[in-house]
Amino acid sequence: MPRNKKKPLNWLDKTLFVLMLLVIVGMIVALSVADGAKLYVLLGGGGLLVLNLLFVLYFARRNRL
DSSP states (O other): OOSOOSOOOOHHHHHHHHHHHHHHHHHHHHHHSHHHHHHHHHTTHHHHHHHHHHHHHHHHHHHTO
16 A cells, blocks of 8 residues: 555554553563562563663554554
8 A cells, every 4th residue: 555654553563562562661660679670680681671672663663653
């Protein structure tokens, strides 16, 4: 559909987007707790947070949210 540049999100894209937002919010909450932050850093969560942010940025650009 070349005329319609803003293609609508299908249910899978919406679900993935909501899940990624929930994961990022959960990470921020975990990092705000002292014990959670220590455990999170041990698990290498910093890299996961960066990957999730990159995924959301790519996803938003791909779907032109």
